[in-house]
Every structure is written in structure tokens, then in C-alpha cells.
Amino acid sequence: MDDCLFCKIIKGEVPSTKVYEDDLVYAFKDIEPMAPVHYLVIPKEHIESAAKITSENSAVIAHIYEVIAKIAKDEGLDDGFRVVNNCGEIAGQTVFHIHFHLLAGRKLEWPAG
Numbered sequence: 876m877d878d879c880l881f882c883k884i885i886k887g888e889v890p891s892t893k894v895y896e897d898d899l900v901y902a903f904k905d906i907e908p909m910a911p912v913h914y915l916v917i918p919k920e921h922i923e924s925a926a927k928i929t930s931e932n933s934a935v936i937a938h939i940y941e942v943i944a945k946i947a948k949d950e951g952l953d954d955g956f957r958v959v960n961n962c963g964e965i966a967g968q969t970v971f972h973i974h975f976h977l978l979a980g981r982k983l984e985w986p987a988g
């Protein structure tokens with residue numbers, strides 16, 4: 876997707892601070908962190924939102940959760956963390972390339988917003 880910000884980040888056309896990368900997934904620091912740890916974990920394949928997950932593309936979503944567990948272990952997030960996916964405008968999605976916020980490092984209130 877030529878006009879997608881996160882596709883540009885994956886291609887290195889827009890700078891980012893990498894946290895993790897493999898063949899399928901890229902993770903980087905959120906530019907406006909809401910917690911001491913705030914990363915975005917995204918598939919390299921452009922999937923618009925959680926509403927566009929199908930049996931054809933869901934394997935990468937499962938892999939993203941494996942990556943999140945690995946990052947949490949590597950970074951010592953032993954007190955816990957939160958994974959957030961905003962889907963669609965009503966939920967506050969602003970970038971339409973599916974992404975999972977990984978938040979940690981402070982007490983996280985619930986319910987959110």
C-alpha cells in the first residue's frame with residue numbers, strides 16, 4: 876500500500892525505532908507513548924484492521940501474539956502488560972494498517988475509555 880504510513884515504516888521510508896523484526900512482523904516504539912513501554916506490533920503484510928482478518932491471513936495474527944510474549948519476556952515485563960487493538964474510527968483507529976499496542980510499565984486503568 877503506497878500511501879500507508881506503517882507500510883512505509885516497514886520499508887524504511889519513514890524512520891522508526893525498531894524493537895523486533897522477523898520475516899512476518901515488525902515492532903517499533905510508538906511516537907506518542909502512553910506508558911513507559913508503548914510499542915506497536917504490526918504484520919509486514921498490509922491488513923487494514925481486525926475486521927479484515929480471515930482464515931487466509933489469520934496465521935500472522937497468531938504469530939504476532941507469539942512475538943508479543945517474546946518481547947514481554949525479553950524486556951522483563953513480569954508485572955504484566957496490555958495489548959490493545961483499535962478497530963475502526965469509533966474505537967479510535969487512526970492508522971489503517973492493523974497494529975497491536977503493547978503497553979506496560981505503569982498501572983493501567985480498566986475499563987479503558
Ligand code: AMP
Pocket residue numbers: 880889891904905906907908915960961967968969970971
Ligand atoms: P491507533 O490510534 O490505534 O490507530 O494507533 C496509531 C498509533 O500510531 C498511535 O498511538 C500513534 O502515536 C502511532 N504513530 C503514528 N505515527 C507514528 C510514527 N511515525 N511512528 C510511530 N508511531 C506512530
Ligand code: ZN
Pocket residue numbers: 876879880881882883920921922971972
Ligand atoms: Zn500498510
